[in-house]
Amino acid sequence: xxxxxxxxxxxxxxxxxxxxxNLDIGYYDQEQQQLHPEKTVLDExxxxxxxxxxxxxxxxLGSFLFVGDDVYKHVSDLSGGQKARLELTKLSFEPINFLxxxxxxNHLDIDSRxxxxxAINDFDGTVLFISHDRYFINRFATRIWMLENGQIIDFxxxxxxxxxxxxxxxxxxxxxxxxxxEKP
Numbered sequence: 016x017x018x019x020x021x022x023x024x025x026x027x028x029x030x031x032x033x034x035x036x037n038l039d040i041g042y043y044d045q046e047q048q049q050l051h052p053e054k055t056v057l058d059e060x061x062x063x064x065x066x067x068x069x070x071x072x073x074x075x076l077g078s079f080l081f082v083g084d085d086v087y088k089h090v091s092d093l094s095g096g097q098k099a100r101l102e103l104t105k106l107s108f109e110p111i112n113f114l115x116x117x118x119x120x121n122h123l124d125i126d127s128r129x130x131x132x133x134a135i136n137d138f139d140g141t142v143l144f145i146s147h148d149r150y151f152i153n154r155f156a157t158r159i160w161m162l163e164n165g166q167i168i169d170f171x172x173x174x175x176x177x178x179x180x181x182x183x184x185x186x187x188x189x190x191x192x193x194x195x196x197e198k199p
Contacts, residue, residue, distance in 0.1 A: 018042075018117050018145060034113075041111035045118040047098045049105075052091035056081050056101055059090055064108055079104040079130055095122025103134050112140035120148040149174060 019025040021032060022042055034040075042049075051059060060072050076086055079100045093101065099122055106114070119131055135142060135155055146152050152159075153174040161168040161177070170177045 018115055018143075021143075022115065038113050039109070039111045041106045041109050041114045043099075043102055043106060043114070043116045043119055045121050047095075047102055050090050050098060050101060052089065054090055055087050056090065056093070057086040059101060060105055060108065063105060067108075075107065076104055079107075080126055094124070096124040096127035099123055100127050100130055103131060107134065114138055114140060114142045116142065116144035116146075118146055119144055120146060120151050 016025065020027050022040070023032075054062065056076065057069070057072065060076065061067070061069065064072070073086060076082075081097075081100070081104070088097075090098065090101065099119070114135075120128060123131065132154065142155065144151075144155070156174050157172070159168075159170040159172070159174060159177045161170065170180065172180075
């Protein structure tokens with residue numbers, strides 16, 4: 016809901032959304048609804064960028080593990096991980112500086128995870144992602160927004176640092192408070 020609201024695919028329940036100037040947003044959809052099942056891998060990318068020659072597109076597709084005849088597979092025949100890599104390939108062609116990822120590690124095999132992690136490491140802009148994958152969160156998050164009891168907790172640091180801070184808070188709350196003896 017948060018991501019769809021930010022992307023104006025849903026109306027805000029309350030409040031306003033204000034983005035900075037010169038923001039170019041790229042969106043990775045876990046449902047891969049932005050892909051066309053009837054197209055081939057090559058056409059899925061090339062149709063969006065006809066000005067780029069086939070060799071350049073095939074080279075980029077190769078860096079996302081689409082090699083040889085893989086580029087002639089229909090999108091409908093791809094696995095979830097392959098579709099995720101294809102969507103990342105398409106995003107890499109876009110001049111974006113703010114990348115929004117919705118559950119990016121869902122459906123990914125090990126090779127696809129490595130491609131995703133490499134793409135995020137190489138990305139120069141801001142990344143906002145929703146994930147339940149603790150490894151992924153700890154690897155990339157530098158600021159955590161945790162929704163808890165209807166409130167957003169804003170924590171600057173890694174997921175492990177967040178967990179450690181929560182554990183310290185829990186332990187402090189569990190320490191009984193000593194009552195001062197009454198004065199006679």
